[in-house]
Amino acid sequence: MSEFYHVVLLKLGAGADQAYHDKVNDYCRQIRASVDGVLSYDYEANTASRAKGFSHAVVARFVDEAAHDAYQTCPLHVDMKNFMAPMIEELVVLDCVTGAAA
Amino acid sequence: MSEFYHVVLLKLGAGADQAYHDKVNDYCRQIRASVDGVLSYDYEANTASRAKGFSHAVVARFVDEAAHDAYQTCPLHVDMKNFMAPMIEELVVLDCVTGAAA
Numbered sequence: 261m262s263e264f265y266h267v268v269l270l271k272l273g274a275g276a277d278q279a280y281h282d283k284v285n286d287y288c289r290q291i292r293a294s295v296d297g298v299l300s301y302d303y304e305a306n307t308a309s310r311a312k313g314f315s316h317a318v319v320a321r322f323v324d325e326a327a328h329d330a331y332q333t334c335p336l337h338v339d340m341k342n343f344m345a346p347m348i349e350e351l352v353v354l355d356c357v358t359g360a361a362a
Numbered sequence: 363m364s365e366f367y368h369v370v371l372l373k374l375g376a377g378a379d380q381a382y383h384d385k386v387n388d389y390c391r392q393i394r395a396s397v398d399g400v401l402s403y404d405y406e407a408n409t410a411s412r413a414k415g416f417s418h419a420v421v422a423r424f425v426d427e428a429a430h431d432a433y434q435t436c437p438l439h440v441d442m443k444n445f446m447a448p449m450i451e452e453l454v455v456l457d458c459v460t461g462a463a464a
Contacts, residue, residue, distance in 0.1 A: 265406075265421055267369055269456055304367075304458035312454045319367055319460055352414045352454065354371055356406035358421055 262359040263299060264322040266331075269306070269314035271350040276316075280347060287340040288318075295334055297327025314352070325357065364461040365401060366424040371408070371416035373452040378418075382449060389442040390420075397436055399429025416454070427459065
């Protein structure tokens, strides 16, 4: 079964403390509970040795691309982005549909 | 329920043609069919506008970190890495356990 993956790798500034991480996790809980088409949605520390400074990530799976596109403009996600933005020094995004060729 | 995510973002050289992508997808099928603890394992093109040149990715989910660690050294994955390596110009990795704090 195909799914839409949306993965955002983040380099965060020194001010991203536990209160910041807790607030982001609270946004994740709200998004999981209220946004249509979310299969999973998590904010995690990156434990990879080849993380290249991307210390954290938002890892999300949606039922399809349309659900992801709707999420991008939903007020909760806009609030979350506005809260997170001041601490984000760099980001790289992966968007893809998996399983289409399986 | 927690899962272990392993996401490898890839910048590939100009020689990464369809035959290369097909061969990588064949490795994915073999890994899905034969490696213990694999929940999903896909190689996909990155459609994000903020991909920053990371045009492709391997997106994998394992039942836990131990399953991921075993995969890293299994002969099939070692073969796949050896095949892919000459075309990889840069990579960044995300490893994380999701759902632990859900």
